[in-house]
Amino acid sequence: MNGHVDPTSITVYPDGPLLVRGSFELRSADGRVIDTDRNVIALCRCGRSRLKPLCDGSHKSARFVDSASADEVSHVLQFAQPTARGMSDGDETEGLSHGEA
Amino acid sequence: MTLQMDSNPTPPLAAQSDVHGGYDVSLHDRPVPLPAARGPVSAALIALLLHNPWEIGRWEAEARPELRWQGPVESAILDDDLQLALWLSYELHYRGLAEVSEDWEWHPELLRARQEWEHLLCTSLAGAIGAPHSMVEPDPASVIARLNSIAATDDGPSLSGVLMREADSEQFREFLIHRSIYHLKEADPHSWAIPRMSGSVKSALVTIQSDEYGSGRTAAMHAELFRTLMRSWGLETGYGHYLDLVPAVTLLSSNIISMFGLNRRWRGALVGHLALFEMTSSIPNGRYGRGHRRLGGDEAAARFFDEHVVADAMHEQIAAHDLAGGLAAAEPDLAGDIVFGARCAQLADQQFARHLINSWSDHQSSLRSAGRW
Ligand code: FES
Ligand SMILES: [Fe+2]
Ligand SMILES: [Fe+2]
Numbered sequence: 260m261n262g263h264v265d266p267t268s269i270t271v272y273p274d275g276p277l278l279v280r281g282s283f284e285l286r287s288a289d290g291r292v293i294d295t296d297r298n299v300i301a302l303c304r305c306g307r308s309r310l311k312p313l314c315d316g317s318h319k320s321a322r323f324v325d326s327a328s329a330d331e332v333s334h335v336l337q338f339a340q341p342t343a344r345g346m347s348d349g350d351e352t353e354g355l356s357h358g359e360a
Numbered sequence: 361m362t363l364q365m366d367s368n369p370t371p372p373l374a375a376q377s378d379v380h381g382g383y384d385v386s387l388h389d390r391p392v393p394l395p396a397a398r399g400p401v402s403a404a405l406i407a408l409l410l411h412n413p414w415e416i417g418r419w420e421a422e423a424r425p426e427l428r429w430q431g432p433v434e435s436a437i438l439d440d441d442l443q444l445a446l447w448l449s450y451e452l453h454y455r456g457l458a459e460v461s462e463d464w465e466w467h468p469e470l471l472r473a474r475q476e477w478e479h480l481l482c483t484s485l486a487g488a489i490g491a492p493h494s495m496v497e498p499d500p501a502s503v504i505a506r507l508n509s510i511a512a513t514d515d516g517p518s519l520s521g522v523l524m525r526e527a528d529s530e531q532f533r534e535f536l537i538h539r540s541i542y543h544l545k546e547a548d549p550h551s552w553a554i555p556r557m558s559g560s561v562k563s564a565l566v567t568i569q570s571d572e573y574g575s576g577r578t579a580a581m582h583a584e585l586f587r588t589l590m591r592s593w594g595l596e597t598g599y600g601h602y603l604d605l606v607p608a609v610t611l612l613s614s615n616i617i618s619m620f621g622l623n624r625r626w627r628g629a630l631v632g633h634l635a636l637f638e639m640t641s642s643i644p645n646g647r648y649g650r651g652h653r654r655l656g657g658d659e660a661a662a663r664f665f666d667e668h669v670v671a672d673a674m675h676e677q678i679a680a681h682d683l684a685g686g687l688a689a690a691e692p693d694l695a696g697d698i699v700f701g702a703r704c705a706q707l708a709d710q711q712f713a714r715h716l717i718n719s720w721s722d723h724q725s726s727l728r729s730a731g732r733w
Binding site: 270275278296300309310316 | 511512567570571575641642643646669670672673674676677678681
């Protein structure tokens with residue numbers, strides 16, 4: 260907001276939601292701006308929240324797993340491919356099977 | 361409600377009026393009325409507090425014998441007499457005690473006795489859950505993993521499940537009475553951590569606390585949301601009003617945080633305690649909210665629960681990663697204390713749940729009958 264120089268940030272939390280901090284505007288797809296007075300919001304990443312798009316903590320009972328380490332996130336952004344998890348270097352199918360329960 | 365210039369020396373209306381020269385003071389908490397004693401130590405403490413602290417005679421090198429608690433250390437966590445004495449001594453730092461001199465707050469005579477009580481409490485806690493050191497590897501990832509695993513263990517009985525599905529209105533009211541001891545000062549004990557933190561750890565803490573305090577909107581303060589909720593259930597909303605009715609196990613949860621909060625040495629435990637609070641809040645609050653609605657609770661008053669579902673889903677991440685993880689990175693020596701604080705929060709919560717569920721399954725009230733000791 261006014262006088263704020265920090266960029267708006269989106270933090271990907273392991274096995275949990277995305278947190279949006281800083282100045283943001285929440286919109287629906289038709290462009291309407293949705294009013295909120297929250298300074299920080301947690302957006303569901305697991306799909307199981309009853310309060311979507313907000314996180315309601317259901318990711319735990321859903322056993323959502325995604326470590327979202329900096330390496331993984333940047334790998335995904337760079338190669339549009341999940342990382343191969345089980346250290347089996349180069350095995351493509353290993354990468355595709357990512358996403359345990 | 362204008363000022364009356366009559367000759368009455370004690371204007372009762374002015375003290376109760378909501379508006380003083382334009383300021384709304386209706387929500388300003390008053391000092392807690394002194395409760396009934398629950399044993400020899402709390403009786404001696406209450407008697408002492410009624411004196412002028414600077415006229416009690418010579419101070420001795422040791423705590424006054426009548427303020428020494430004599431029970432077996434393992435029973436300290438659930439002893440009514442000791443927990444009430446601790447609670448009263450801490451309350452001097454919050455809203456104060458009615459009829460008690462404010463000079464008692466830092467009086468050496470009181471602090472000396474309290475130090476012994478705190479030592480008993482710590483020993484008793486460590487006896488129940490293990491000592492802080494060697495609880496975890498001193499790095500952020502291990503601390504966060506431990507917190508997650510503590511939050512995920514639910515070997516205790518599920519109070520939120522009972523409240524959601526089967527508790528009756530009377531039991532729901534009892535639950536709120538217990539919780540009022542903490543929620544009417546919700547977030548205050550953890551605020552003691554603010555001046556002890558700095559940098560990103562402090563901003564993480566302040567992000568959470570700012571929500572707890574309604575981001576500057578009085579009606580949105582969590583303590584005020586709770587007051588509204590209590591009122592909707594026909595309960596008294598005065599701060600500390602139900603003190604005589606709540607058992608040791610309820611006082612214990614407050615005392616643990618106050619002890620961590622008032623001793624800088626326990627700042628790690630205070631942070632761990634807050635982290636566990638936040639990490640185990642969204643789902644139970646969703647259930648409390650469903651229980652409240654099942655029993656026909658007021659829709660607007662449900663906001664206390666609804667707000668906690670949403671806010672704490674966010675607080676959980678900040679508390680575990682930015683706050684607890686951040687503190688473990690900044691002060692690795694505190695890693696064990698962080699986990700200890702989380703375990704203490706869990707222990708108090710489990711004991712509390714067990715007490716309510718056991719009382720109710722015996723068709724008893726979970727409240728004290730406020731009898732004499
Ligand atoms: S990420 Fe929390 S409920 Fe989906
Ligand atoms: Fe809260
Ligand atoms: Fe919270």
